[in-house]
Amino acid sequence: MSTPVQLYAYDLSNGLAKQLSLPLTGKQIDGVWHTSVVVFGREIFYGQGILETRPGESHHGKPLHMIDIGETAIDEDTFNEYLLEMSKQYTADKYHLLDFNCNSFTNDVVGFLTGGSIPSWIKDLPSDFLSTPFGAALRPTIDNMFRRPVPGAAPTPATLQPSPAAAQAAVNASPNPALAASLLQAVANQAMSPSAPAPQAQPSASTSTVSAPVHICTNPSSFHSLLRSHHAVVAMFTSATCGPCRMIEPVFEDLAWSKTQGFGQDRVAFVKVDMGVGLGGQVASEFSIRVTPTFLFFLDGQKTHDFKGADSAELRSQVDFLLFQAFPPHPHTKLSLPVTEALSTKPILFTQVPALDSLVNKLASLVDGSSPSPETTAAKDKLGQSFPVYLKARFPADKGVQPPKNLSANTQLVTSWAEATRTIASALPASQLFPLVDLWRLALLDGAVAAWCATAPSQTNPVHIFLNKAIDALNTADPTARNTVLVTLRMLANATSSAALMKSLLSPAGQRADLTKALVASLLHTDATVRTAAASLAFDVAAYLQKGRVDKLRGDSSAAGAEVEEDGEWEVELVSAVLEAISNEAQSEEVVHRLTAALAFSLRLSPVYDSQLVPFLEVLQARETLRGKLQKGGCGEQGVQKPDVRKLVVEVAEKLCP
Template sequence: MSVPVKLYVYDLSNGMARQMSEQLTGRLIEGIWHTSVVVYGKEIFYGQGISITPPGRSHHGKPHQVVDMGETSIDEQTFDDYLEDMREHYTADKYHLLDFNCNSFTNDCMGFLTGDSIPDFIKDLPADFLSTPFGAALRPTIDSMYRRPTPGATPPVAATPPVARSNDLGANPQLTASLLQAVAAQAQQGSSSSSNTGIPATQSLTAPLHICTNLSSFHNLLKSHRVVVAFFTSATCPPCRVIEPVFERLASEKSAQYSSQRPVFTKTDLGSASASSLSAEYGVRVTPTFLFFLDGKKTHELKGADAGELRTQIELLLFEAYPPHPHTSLSLPAVRAISFNPILFQQVPPLDTVGTKLVTFIDEYPESDYPDSTPRLVLKQSITDSLIPHLKSTQPGKDASSPSPKHTAIPTSLLNTATQTTKILFGILPPTSLFPLVDLWRLLVLKNSVSSWALAQLSQPASILELVLDRAVALFADGQSKPLPKGFILTTLRFLCNLFCNPTSRLLISSPDWRNKLTTLMVSALLSEDMGVRTAAASLAFNVSAVIQRQRVDGGNVDVGVDAEWEIELVSVVLEAIDREEGSEEVVHRLVATLAFLIRFSPFYEAELSPLLSVLQARSTLEGKLAPGVCGEKGVGKKEVVRLVKEVAGLLCPADSS
């Protein structure tokens, strides 16, 4: 007789993931999923070991979603025997929030009961999270919560986890720590009657290992992942105990290095009765045995505890599955010497003069043009009596003991008032009168608290960034019929450059909407006739490319969120801007650096960018900038620029097509 099987899905963040994930990670995460198996009138889940409660009566409350997983023909006694077997593997001391959690257990159970696996949006959440810069920064913090204690040492008392560097974790690292602690505690609680609600000191697996106890679960992994490395072990095998920590370290190392490809490392205890069908299918009779799979097919088998050979075979498998980028073997000293630090515009104008000029512009329009709720006088006072004094007080002074102006917080109430003032003035004043206001925002976002606040508003309608950027894009669109207001365009580009002082500026790149808006502005500004506009646009393009290059270098194969079409468009316009630039060696320098960052390590290089660069004759274009009269009377002359141009042309650009 068949019995229905349900999957109960809970959100451990209680909605906070959906609210905050884009701000923190650059992508939307709907929830932090906890799952339970519901079958035979009971709910089974893993936290403080394996717990069983009546359906919907666990400490997690009402499920966020119930998924019908079909039916099972396995009788209840057989499943109970399976659970007893699993209790030896799914113990409280092995729990890990990312690597070995409730969903690992649920997926194993589903394989045993139905031959199916849990939905991908649940199964792949840890890998998706770790592929973001925020997730990568937070990984050491999470691991420290589940660190394997030294044998014989007194287990440490659970404590609030240490937090990674604050500049990696956004504007509020303490909030991040609190949320993480709350989620972890909620995840690892046992049943509702359990009195232990803290996070114990554990002997958790420190590598991203999947425990496979049945053939169905293993088959599901082979279907969903290109690379699978399987470790067959036994509790009574001394060589297994020797090689196990080596395997765990390799699993952790290679999973981080190939995070976006998500290779899988599994461990199967042949002492488990349910593992007999798995070992029989692949003829595993001795331990330790390692099997290597690519695209579902076994490619190699290794027996014995040879650590060197194990590493070699794992590296060979990953090399075959994911050949390294062709540029990794190139010696590029000039490119490597380029700093990832953003180009910022930090010069402070006479603030009283800026305020006076803006007030003059406001006074040019009658009182009747301003809303009744916010008269003209109030708008002027918000600038002269509030915003300007705060900016002046946070500029560098003679007192070396005073806090750095970059890190000096500005009250949120002042920012909200300044935002409301900006919205009103953008609705009344023309762009030719708005540039002093944008220039004040340029200085404001140099402060970490303000740039974090501004970037956190990206999902809100009519944010400061949207207001300024959309107006600049519209002005270029109208540029054929109206002269461009240089002051507004210039201050907007510099304002956008300064936003990149904050690490969370990567959200501007990972979000397709914001990335496309930035690109639209850069494409127009890079080809402007005005030298100042081109310089600022080249700086913005460099900042964008530096974010991408940093993530590709630091994150290995991390997905930075850009697609081939976008990269082709930006590379094309940068190359055109280099070709057209005749007046500024500095612009050429920034654009060549931008080009180098875009094409080096690009996953689209061989298929899309290399043919494009060849057709556009990129090599000749770059080398041509060194000729007399092409960029200045003698051509590009600075030694570091000459070296960079030659290196990018000769090593990163293919030969021109005839």
């Protein structure tokens, strides 16, 4: 006789994750899922140990989803024996919000009952969160929340107090870290709420804790799920009575910490299988394991190596070899590129402070001359009253005067300026918007203003508004809008100084397509000053890509830039535009210099270099194009003359172009 099995899913954020995740983390997360298994008329879940209640009567309230998992042929007595055995593993002290939680438990239980697993949109939630810059920045803080000073002591989520380094990383990764941290705190408290009903049987206290990057598997289903979802897997088979296992476990956990930081927990998994817990013995039998400790190494689900015994040197060596196979170093890491490596990845910014009073007066005269509506006049007055006052204080024209410390625009002020900007931008033609764009160009150098723009809705976002205006002017080749296009490009270059805003600009779901349209068209503009600004923006974008790749290579997944989502087709489009602009540039060595540097950054360490960029570069004869800039008439009468530019052109042509 079979028994139905259901999965109850609750949103620990009570809807806040769905509303706030995209602006806070850059990734849409529809819920922070807590799950429980409902079978034999009981709802069973993991929090402060293995707990159970009548279906739908837990402290989490009404489930948001009730998912039919299937049926089980296992009888209730066998299931109770399984839970008793599992209670030795799923103890309160081992709970971790990301790595060993209610969903780990339900996935094991569902595997035992049905041979299946819980839905991937629940199971993969920690990986989705950790793949965001904010998630990576808060990882150490979350780990500290669930650190157990005494073995066997149950964790109590503490107030979220990041270390100074983690706090700064969070600030860089999210435009509103305080709100995100508050949300996370609420989730943690809800997940470990002491108001949960007491379990029917007290689980035994654990004498060891779970190292956060180490997965715990207790059945074949969860083990094979890990093999399918990770490129490389290192598995340790152990038992509670194994002395050598206890000796080498710290080495295994240290490797898990260091290697998953370097390669990402979504790609590398370290898993521990206790052969005496749950169906761990079945997992061991599948691979004919009878001795502990035994280590297995998998690449794309296939076993590549195994060894037995507590040999720490052999373990380190085999882990390094597996990761070398899984993630071979980029061929460019072996190249000597001294000129390219000497290039700074700092963005080219346009920091000149204009005569603000003249700029505001010019804007006012343009508005007044357009037969303004009362709304437009009110918007002009609102901007004229506070915007220049703030800019003068924040960016004093006299470089000998220091601005007040910690002076930044607050959200209320920026919101009012943005609303006034939208009103004026809808009333004036593109050709008359350049004074207003120039005000925002300067304002974006303030991190608080840039962070606001990173999450503002498109209809009131000045970056989005001006970008669209510039695209329209470029598409229609409107000569009267030259100044607006120029200042918009400079504004976008300044936007690259903010990690939060850069993430929005380069996100496929954000403004990447619009940014690319403006960049491609302006690189071929007839005006040399516009081309120079476009080349600067192209350099800034490529430098940000380069920084992200270098950060990943160094294993710093939380650094600004490391969150760049690589896209081969987009990179080909960017390289194509830069190469065409280099080919056409016959006047300015400075433009050639910036574009060649942008090309170097776009090619170096690109994950699609061999598969997509090399064939494309060959077709476009990229090497010949660059060499041509050094010849007479290639750029100026004698070709490129500056030694540093010539060295860069030669290096990129000879070493990065096939």
